[in-house]
Amino acid sequence: MNDAQIMERIKTLLAEKAGELTNPFPRRLYLKVEHPNLTAAMAVLKDSLGFVHVSTISGVDLGENFEILYHLANEYANLNVRTQIPKSNPHLESICGVIPGAVLYERELQDMFGIVVDHIPDGRRLVLPDDWPDGQYPLRKDWTYTRPEEKIPGGKTS
């Protein structure tokens, strides 16, 4: 199956659920999906087109919105499904019901962007430490790192 055939199949299978579909480089497809249709679209892509492998999930801070990219792969191409959620109400539906292997990537999204993934099977922290303060999400563009003041135990207090 070449890129054009995959694009044709996606358009027929997803019909009105499929948003903008582009193919800027060989074997790289980008599909836009509205957030309410996300899990349904994932199930169709997995069952009918063999996109069983989720390589990873990327989050991008666009200012007003978050863009979430699901990098899927089958043996012919790499399909990047993108969806947008508002930053003011960052709720994302989990795709673990469709692809169980996505759980670690969704946990990483929760840590790094403060996105709440609904119906995630395991919502604990993944990469941030347990004593990390709430409301600090490092990969948001407005977050900057400030080095905490160094305290030397038993040292001089200045």
Place this chain on the structure above:
Amino acid sequence: MRFTIPIGPQHPALKEPISLRMTLEGEVIRDADIRLGYNHRGLEKLAESKTYLQNIYLTERICGICSHSHSTCFVQAAEQLLEVEPPRRGVYLRYLVAELERIHSHLLWLGVAGHEAGFDSFFMYTWRDREVVMDILERISGNRVHYAINTLGGVRRDIDEAQRQNILASLSVLRQRSEYYLKIGANEPTFVGRLAGVGYLSKEKAVALCAVGPTARASDISRDVRKDDPYGMYAEVPFEVCSAQSCDVLGRTVVRVKELMQSYNIIEFLLKNLPSGPVAVRSPRRAKPGETVARYEAPRGENIHYLKANGTDKPERLKVRAPTLGNYAATIEMLKSGFVADIPLIFAAIDPCICCAERVVTLVDSRNGEESVVPMSRLRAMAEERYRRAPVKKDAEWPL
């Protein structure tokens, strides 16, 4: 009686150090839990404040064993966004280093597997031979670990005819030695018996949990980015995707030994068909707004970088997923209903990192909460002791 054993988290070298918390019933693992982030360096955030050129050297430092795989994956993405095409000789040299790195990583892993299975002479042999490939890499790039050979638009160093002959000569030594390991495997029933049936991961589970690399290929999934999504010059290089049907640690060993042989063939092909010409072209510093995804088959599996440009000389977003993270979900599945004695072997079989080998394990008795600290060497001795008394799996056969 249920025990919980935390493994880790001290773990100095990898991007993803791991803390595994094992719930045991007797000697059988009933549940395994995972905790990451002990060595999280905020690299994706840092990449947003560095230029594309600086980021090559940053991504190279993600891993100490497959350093070239990350920098190559980044360079592939960056070259696509900067609209620069590396010359053919540069491409050949870049993936020549990539295949040499695969050989060094697989030889390293074979040694670790031998060590964890209690076959230390195998470990000594493979690691001595690994020096041969490390010397080749040093001869090409000047470095043993971080080769720093990639640049935007090609590679930084060329090789001459004497180096080419030297690599070919060293390669025939390596090939001979690897064939010897095949013979050892076939003639050593205890080694095969120790590996067979350990860390079972069914094909369905491997697909559902998105396993990558040799871990997936040992569960009979022929998933190899070099074949599915050929980058660089892989479309014109003849090679086979190696897989195994046994779904256990033995299968993972077989896949890696077979891949060694394929890598020798690829390197010979690259050196015999090395095009002439320049190794690099000049590259612009700024990328037009856009985005791309680069995939690369690292020694441990699929490596993926997502790169987004915003028109300046620094990326808007760089997302990195190293293959080990992709295999953690599958590792938990492998550990379940395995034996405590198999933990070192199963965990080593996904090839997380060599520095995992000598860690400290705390044994916690869940009834009285008493803790005792046991070094990994003691855990391995316990494993060997258990299998010394266990009957050797007589029917297990070396499948090559």
